[in-house]
Amino acid sequence: MAGRDISREEALSRLDQKHACHILLYADSKAKLFGKIPIKHIVLMQMRFDGLLGFPGGLVKPSEESLEAGLSRELQEELGAAVSVSVNDYVSSHLAQSPPHLILHFYSKKITESVLLEIERAAVSNAVDHGFEVLGLTRVPLYTLRNGGGLPWFLSHSFISNSRAQLLEALRRLELVSPQNLEEAVKKAEEMRHIVKSDPPH
Ligand SMILES: O=c1[nH]cnc2c1ncn2[C@H]1C[C@H](O)[C@@H](COP(=O)(O)OP(=O)(O)O)O1
Ligand SMILES: [Mn+2]
Numbered sequence: 001m002a003g004r005d006i007s008r009e010e011a012l013s014r015l016d017q018k019h020a021c022h023i024l025l026y027a028d029s030k031a032k033l034f035g036k037i038p039i040k041h042i043v044l045m046q047m048r049f050d051g052l053l054g055f056p057g058g059l060v061k062p063s064e065e066s067l068e069a070g071l072s073r074e075l076q077e078e079l080g081a082a083v084s085v086s087v088n089d090y091v092s093s094h095l096a097q098s099p100p101h102l103i104l105h106f107y108s109k110k111i112t113e114s115v116l117l118e119i120e121r122a123a124v125s126n127a128v129d130h131g132f133e134v135l136g137l138t139r140v141p142l143y144t145l146r147n148g149g150g151l152p153w154f155l156s157h158s159f160i161s162n163s164r165a166q167l168l169e170a171l172r173r174l175e176l177v178s179p180q181n182l183e184e185a186v187k188k189a190e191e192m193r194h195i196v197k198s199d200p201p202h
């Protein structure tokens with residue numbers, strides 16, 4: 001998705017434009033897939049009402065609330081849980097090209113595995129948006145299996161606005177996936193998108 005990164009200061013000077021805040025919540029984990037493949041970290045995304053993957057969060061009104069207060073409000077609606085977000089969790093701001101002039105703020109926050117499990121439970125039982133704006137929380141598989149399953153297939157899905165770029169940048173910056181594994185997963189995902197597109201209709 002085209003557009004350009006802008007500073008938080010420039011973003012906050014553009015109060016006449018629409019702003020949205022989204023967050024990557026993650027935790028370390030000792031759990032193993034099939035009892036043998038360490039998952040290492042749990043990263044949360046969501047399946048949106050429009051069938052696209054994205055992060056929890058939403059539209060905020062910086063003229064009436066801080067970015068962090070707006071994001072916390074959205075998280076209460078979409079996750080059914082109070083997640084305290086501070087300016088220390090802020091990562092970047094992006095001026096989107098489409099839809100024009102939407103400013104996208106991105107956050108990431110490390111939580112414990114037990115808090116993350118609590119959020120997953122609350123999202124189903126508590127969140128007012130569950131089943132409507134948000135069809136479900138999903139974990140991002142960070143491993144790549146021998147047949148390409150895992151991160152490559154996940155990356156071959158469709159993502160809202162710049163959330164795929166936000167995910168890749170965060171996985172790299174937070175060292176949740178090694179640069180080499182990430183590069184290989186992105187390459188494989190491209191091949192897989194090509195395979196899916198060229199599949200004949202049933
Ligand atoms: O995860 C995201 N990363 C970057 N931009 C996003 C993400 N999710 C949505 N968006 C963009 C495109 C949307 O139209 C706006 C508003 O976000 P949304 O979550 O749909 O807003 P509400 O929850 O309905 O307030 O941001
Ligand atoms: Mn919302």
Ligand SMILES: [Mn+2]
Binds near residue numbers: 056058074078
């Ligand atoms: Mn939302």
Ligand SMILES: [Mn+2]
Binds near residue numbers: 059074
């Ligand atoms: Mn909203």
